[in-house]
Amino acid sequence: MSKNSVFVGLFGSGKTEVAINFALKLRSAGRRVAIADIDIVSPYFRTRDARSLLEKRGLTVITPPRQLMKADLPIITASVAGYLSNASYDVVLDVGGEESGIVVLGYLEEHLKDADFYFVVNTRRPFTTDVEGIVSSIDRLRSHARIEIDFLVNNANTGDETTPKIVKEGEEILKEVSNLMKIPVAFSVVKKDLKVNDTAFPIFRIERFMTLDKEVER
Secondary structure (H helix, E strand, C coil): CCCEEEEEEECCCCHHHHHHHHHHHHHCCCEEEEECCCCCCCCCCCCHHHHHHHHCCCCCEEECCCHCCCCCCCCCCCHHHHHCCCCCCEEEEEECHHHHHHCCCCHHHHHCCEEEEEEEECCCCCCCCCCHHHHHHHHHHHHCCCCCCEEEEEEECCHHHHHHHHHHHHHHHHHHHHHHCCCEEEEEECCCCCCCCCCCCCCCEEEECCCCCEEEEC
């Protein structure tokens, strides 16, 4: 496992929730952890919006200056590169997966030598409902960001209506993607109160942080 972990996903993949929970898991293991929100695609679901709660849980949250917190701009502070290079910290990056979002990784390329890249997939969202769509999305990401995906993450869900069947259907699709692209599946994401057995991949249980009155990034 690398010192730094980069979570990339298309809008609605749920990668922000996965990134937050992954950072909290590292923290619970006694590590010093910083999480940086560099997602410029989604103005609704952001790690920076949960900053106070996450800091109470022991995470260092890296965000733009307060006056720019709500800006939809590729704001990459020097502190992000600093933490990525700091051997005392594990760093988790939350990155938008669309072409306009992953361009920010170019600014950090030299600091991402020791990093694992996770592509979070929700097979219940447009563009990633089947093998062809997922492969196409990864190929576009490779082309625009010049990075390689190290792990796939199955986050098949429909929010509160998610069933074990939905999780397992996502696993079947990602099995095919994994075989085609030779990219292993790291885990299947399961909300902490959902009972799921006999999964093909390790279960990664999460709690929800990113919510809005009308929409939820799932």
